Amino acid sequence: MTTAAVKPASMAQALQRAMRDAMAEDPAVHVLGEDVGALGGVFRVTDGLAKEFGEDRCTDTPLAEAGILGTAVGMAMYGLRPVVEMQFDAFAYPAFEQLISHVARMRNRTRGGMPLPITVRVPYGGGIGGVEHHSDSSEAYYMATPGLHVVTPSTVDDAYGLLRAAIASDDPVVFLEPKRLYWSKAQWSPDAPSAVEPIGRAVVRRTGRSATLITYGPSVPVCMEAAEAAAAEGWDLEVVDLRSLVPFDDETVCASVRRTGRAVVVHESTGFGGPGGEIAARVTERCFHHLEAPVLRVAGFDIPYPPPMLERHHLPGVDRVLDAVARLQWEAGS
Amino acid sequence: MTVQELPGAASAYRPTPPPAWKPRTDPTPLLPDPEPYRVLGTEAAAGTDPELLLRLYAELVRGRRYNVQATALTKQGRLAVYPSSTGQEACEVAAALALEERDWLFPSYRDTLAAVARGLDPVQALTLLRGDWHTGYDPREHRIAPLCTPLATQLPHAVGLAHAARLKGDDVVALAMVGDGGTSEGDFHEALNFAAVWRAPVVFLVQNNGFAISVPLAKQTAAPSLAHKAVGYGMPGRLVDGNDAAAVHEVLGEAVARARRGGGPTLIEAVTYRIDAHTNADDATRYRGEAEVETWRAHDPIRLLERELTERGLLDEDGIRAAADAAETMAADLRERMNADAVLEPMDLFEHVYAEQTSQLREQAAQLRAELDAEGEAR
Numbered sequence: 001m002t003t004a005a006v007k008p009a010s011m012a013q014a015l016q017r018a019m020r021d022a023m024a025e026d027p028a029v030h031v032l033g034e035d036v037g038a039l040g041g042v043f044r045v046t047d048g049l050a051k052e053f054g055e056d057r058c059t060d061t062p063l064a065e066a067g068i069l070g071t072a073v074g075m076a077m078y079g080l081r082p083v084v085e086m087q088f089d090a091f092a093y094p095a096f097e098q099l100i101s102h103v104a105r106m107r108n109r110t111r112g113g114m115p116l117p118i119t120v121r122v123p124y125g126g127g128i129g130g131v132e133h134h135s136d137s138s139e140a141y142y143m144a145t146p147g148l149h150v151v152t153p154s155t156v157d158d159a160y161g162l163l164r165a166a167i168a169s170d171d172p173v174v175f176l177e178p179k180r181l182y183w184s185k186a187q188w189s190p191d192a193p194s195a196v197e198p199i200g201r202a203v204v205r206r207t208g209r210s211a212t213l214i215t216y217g218p219s220v221p222v223c224m225e226a227a228e229a230a231a232a233e234g235w236d237l238e239v240v241d242l243r244s245l246v247p248f249d250d251e252t253v254c255a256s257v258r259r260t261g262r263a264v265v266v267h268e269s270t271g272f273g274g275p276g277g278e279i280a281a282r283v284t285e286r287c288f289h290h291l292e293a294p295v296l297r298v299a300g301f302d303i304p305y306p307p308p309m310l311e312r313h314h315l316p317g318v319d320r321v322l323d324a325v326a327r328l329q330w331e332a333g334s
Numbered sequence: 335m336t337v338q339e340l341p342g343a344a345s346a347y348r349p350t351p352p353p354a355w356k357p358r359t360d361p362t363p364l365l366p367d368p369e370p371y372r373v374l375g376t377e378a379a380a381g382t383d384p385e386l387l388l389r390l391y392a393e394l395v396r397g398r399r400y401n402v403q404a405t406a407l408t409k410q411g412r413l414a415v416y417p418s419s420t421g422q423e424a425c426e427v428a429a430a431l432a433l434e435e436r437d438w439l440f441p442s443y444r445d446t447l448a449a450v451a452r453g454l455d456p457v458q459a460l461t462l463l464r465g466d467w468h469t470g471y472d473p474r475e476h477r478i479a480p481l482c483t484p485l486a487t488q489l490p491h492a493v494g495l496a497h498a499a500r501l502k503g504d505d506v507v508a509l510a511m512v513g514d515g516g517t518s519e520g521d522f523h524e525a526l527n528f529a530a531v532w533r534a535p536v537v538f539l540v541q542n543n544g545f546a547i548s549v550p551l552a553k554q555t556a557a558p559s560l561a562h563k564a565v566g567y568g569m570p571g572r573l574v575d576g577n578d579a580a581a582v583h584e585v586l587g588e589a590v591a592r593a594r595r596g597g598g599p600t601l602i603e604a605v606t607y608r609i610d611a612h613t614n615a616d617d618a619t620r621y622r623g624e625a626e627v628e629t630w631r632a633h634d635p636i637r638l639l640e641r642e643l644t645e646r647g648l649l650d651e652d653g654i655r656a657a658a659d660a661a662e663t664m665a666a667d668l669r670e671r672m673n674a675d676a677v678l679e680p681m682d683l684f685e686h687v688y689a690e691q692t693s694q695l696r697e698q699a700a701q702l703r704a705e706l707d708a709e710g711e712a713r
Contacts, residue, residue: 056501067490067524074494101484109468112686146687170689247692
């Protein structure tokens with residue numbers, strides 16, 4: 001049903017368009033990072049920005065993540081709205097001190113006098129055959145830090161809408177981009193991009209009555225596929241895409257679980273100390289009397305991210321989600 | 335088997351210089367002076383502005399009194415901690431006075447004096463150390479970044495701010511202050527490298543006061559001086575006597591002017607000494623001898639300037655007394671205001687985490703409100 005205006009576009013293109021539109025609308029928006037200029041980023045997400053807006057607006061920095069984020073702090077202090085790229089999830093770790101000690105706290109430290117509107121773009125997660133340090137899911141670290149918003153899109157529409165909101169936000173946003181969805185396509189028109197999506201709202205991707213799959217980012221398509229497969233088994237699954245991990249949309253999540261009475265949290269990062277523990281606890285605290293079974297988690301194993309030839313055994317796939325759904329037929333005492 | 339051992343390699347392998355290699359920068363003009371630059375007590379002193387020297391003197395005396403008063407406040411429990419800059423007042427004061435109003439200061443936790451010399455209210459400068467809030471002033475109003483507790487992390491901020499100002503066409507300079515220990519941190523390296531590559535209008539001032547808490551400079555670096563580090567980044571390094579207020583002011587003034595006219599960053603090492611312990615919680619006798627401290631007391635920044643001014647007839651007993659009286663007035667005011675209990679609003683804890691409170695924070699704020707109300711009723 002492709003029309004002239006609406007062609008299949010990728011998430012990477014939507015992200016690029018979001019930055020381009022934000023830069024065109026607001027001269028304070030600056031993009032900086034390693035390789036974001038002439039190369040257009042190793043994933044081509046910043047493709048063309050340096051050409052269109054000049055190297056002062058889309059800047060190739062020295063290779064130093066703390067320096068990239070640290071200088072972005074100073075730029076934001078002077079009224080700019082930096083959008084920094086961290087290239088790969090595990091490459092962001094040198095910038096952690098700047099993120100935790102300064103980016104997250106500056107508003108608080110100055111009693112609101114000096115907010116830092118910084119967007120930190122972090123391509124994250126596995127499934128692309130990356131070697132060590134190229135596939136981490138580090139969202140739990142960011143979630144544990146007050147002062148940061150943590151956002152992750154799963155669709156081309158949301159990639160555009162959420163990145164526009166992140167750049168417009170007066171607070172720092174860690175914008176997690178699921179690498180393996182960069183090239184996922186959708187009927188999406190760069191000529192008439194989607195609306196800006198406010199940060200903090202989860203969305204029900206599929207309605208169902210038997211159980212809720214609570215998920216985000218790269219695991220959303222997995223859950224959608226699992227829900228289709230489960231339908232054959234008589235399970236009518238609802239899929240909630242969180243989109244924003246901080247702030248957390250208790251309302252949408254709990255409304256869904258109260259309807260279905262059962263829930264599985266699905267994500268790639270580790271189960272122990274991972275986001276699923278927090279989500280399961282929140283759901284249990286708020287929906288205990290509606291639950292027919294314990295809230296289950298399907299997560300990555302509690303191991304350092306495995307080498308690429310083994311990652312398929314680590315990543316939660318459709319079968320593992322379906323196994324968990326089967327375990328939801330839980331009976332007290334069983 | 336190495337390349338050279340390959341059959342036939344002896345004749346075929348002829349290493350030549352890489353075709354396009356040439357040094358990027360001539361390091362000679364970047365190298366620091368062999369000795370710390372001095373003005374007071376030398377012929378150069380004749381060229382200094384008497385009014386500037388008198389102003390520096392008044393600020394040094396006030397700064398010393400501030401250090402003494404703040405240290406006393408720790409003993410009375412009015413300050414959680416105070417990292418004294420006694421002995422380093424010349425660096426603090428001359429650095430602040432080298433800036434224009436539109437410039438920005440990026441201080442470390444020991445640089446309260448620089449902030450005060452720049453015009454910040456002495457009580458506001460102590461908020462962090464008293465513990466009623468993390469920053470007691472609006473950084474934008476005073477163009478003073480929050481006193482930075484992590485080491486050297488404020489340096490890239492200074493670079494980013496200066497870079498942003500230049501992009502906007504403003505001739506603003508950022509002065510970033512750090513200690514000798516801070517030069518070992520990764521952020522020091524990244525900040526200097528970014529600044530040099532971007533030719534950002536930043537001046538880095540290292541106050542080498544001899545110790546990072548207890549670790550002496552010799553265990554901190556193997557470089558000939560900390561100013562030598564500049565050469566590797568492609569910026570000039572300057573070495574100055576940090577107890578000579580006139581010299582520090584001159585060297586900083588030159589670096590600020592150079593940055594302002596687009597000449598890029600400078601690294602300045604001011605050689606000084608921390609007369610007091612690291613903070614009131616530190617026991618300096620465990621790592622240094624009294625004899626060493628005494629040699630530095632003989633090289634006191636206030637005495638050096640006082641001698642210059644009196645010998646030139648610019649300062650007499652009345653002038654010395656006037657400066658001391660002004661400092662005493664400041665100290666009395668500081669003491670009185672610090673002895674008043676801080677007014678704390680617990681609900682502020684939730685006010686400035688995000689622009690808009692999340693529903694999670696609203697719930698927690700309601701919990702604290704209820705606890706406070708219950709406490710109020712119990713009283």
